[in-house]
Amino acid sequence: MLAGSHRYTKHWMQWGQEGTLPVVRLETQPxxxxxxxxDTMHSTPPPTGxxxxxxxxxxxxxxxxxxxFVPSGCHYNDALFRTDSSGKVPTRAATY
Incomplete structure (x- = not known):
């Protein structure tokens, strides 16, 4: 899981482009x-057995x-976490 990716639904990157962003591995057993x-950016490897x-x-x-409150075609996070003029997503939800 990519830490912080819960803040928005329109991810600007693809897997492998995380750079220094923290990736958290979830260790699981069958x-x-x-x-x-x-809405967190997450994936799992393909089955091996x-x-x-x-x-x-x-x-x-x-x-x-x-x-x-959420316009048609949008996700509720898109309404809460709107980009600022520089294109950055805030760390706290907007209040209206």
Whole structure:
């Protein structure tokens, strides 16, 4: 997981372009469960065993009022974490 990537959904980089940004490795064993914020930049290597695989469950929750604040076609993080005039994303959500 790329630390800090939860702050925005439109990632400006591809894997391998992290530079000095902190990458956190999640050590897991077969049968382990990980829960994480889906907007973090994350990946997993391909299965290596003949019968290897993984089970995935995606769940999303948003209150009805959310759709009054988030424009169509945008993610709620895009509404909260807007870029400044230099193109940088703030570390705290914007308040209106």
């Amino acid at each position: 049968g382990d469960l990980t829960l994480h914020y889906g 003949a019968n290897a695989g993984r089970r995935v469950l995606y769940y999303k929750f948003a209150e009805e009022k959310t759709f009054h």
